[in-house]
Amino acid sequence: EPEVTQTPSxxxxxxxxxxxxxxxxxxxxxxxxxxxxxxxxxxxxxxSFYNNEISEKSExxxxxxxxxxxxxxxxxxxxxxxxxxxxxxxxxxxxxxRDYGYTFGSxxxxxxx
Amino acid sequence: GESVGxxxxxxxxxxxxxxxxxxxxxxxxxxxxxxxxxxxGKGPQFIIDIRSNMDKRQGQRVTVxxxxxxxxxxxxxxxTQPGDSAVYFCAExxxxxxxxxxxxxxxxxxx
Numbered sequence: 001e002p003e004v005t006q007t008p009s010x011x012x013x014x015x016x017x018x019x020x021x022x023x024x025x026x027x028x029x030x031x032x033x034x035x036x037x038x039x040x041x042x043x044x045x046x047x048s049f050y051n052n053e054i055s056e057k058s059e060x061x062x063x064x065x066x067x068x069x070x071x072x073x074x075x076x077x078x079x080x081x082x083x084x085x086x087x088x089x090x091x092x093x094x095x096x097x098r099d100y101g102y103t104f105g106s107x108x109x110x111x112x113x
Numbered sequence: 114g115e116s117v118g119x120x121x122x123x124x125x126x127x128x129x130x131x132x133x134x135x136x137x138x139x140x141x142x143x144x145x146x147x148x149x150x151x152x153x154g155k156g157p158q159f160i161i162d163i164r165s166n167m168d169k170r171q172g173q174r175v176t177v178x179x180x181x182x183x184x185x186x187x188x189x190x191x192x193t194q195p196g197d198s199a200v201y202f203c204a205e206x207x208x209x210x211x212x213x214x215x216x217x218x219x220x221x222x223x224x
Contacts, residue, residue: 004156006156030184035208041216042202042214042215042216042217043157043202043204043214044214045211048210048211055210056208058211091156093156098208098209100162100209102147102158102159103159104149104158104159106154106155106156106182107156
């Protein structure tokens, strides 16, 4: 069964550093998403991406965040200057259609120290 | 903004029994709902979805019921198995681009 692949599985970074979280969506999917889950809290929407541009973003997705599809297979989330409160599991997801169930990756655990 | 909440944070059932997990949503305009299962160390896994023009949808061993009058969603798992132990989330969407997740119910199946 096709999978969404995320790397790394765990990333530790110092506060103020930039991090890039990487995702390889399912190959025929056209819609891409990032969500995050702070430990013990809800899964929260960050951003959706379609046709090489952001289609929706949440209040969490401020100027410190950016997304990019640098080639035909990768989808990245960049946090420019990490804060302690950015520590969370970050999930990438993709879907073939806008309103059909996503497939999530296994997540990247980001720890900011 | 929208809020999605679950009635019970934990649920324990005997293997073979049926499980019912409940969810309340607040946005009456939401038109698409998904139940996800999340096992430890993994991402949310799609279980079943339902659109607002339906009130019931069945899958393999799972049934989702939608009551738009009281903004309530439930997931029924028949003949619960140990492999069903996980955290279950409901999620609602209006646009299809953005889903709002509940806090999750932890289901434990007792052998």
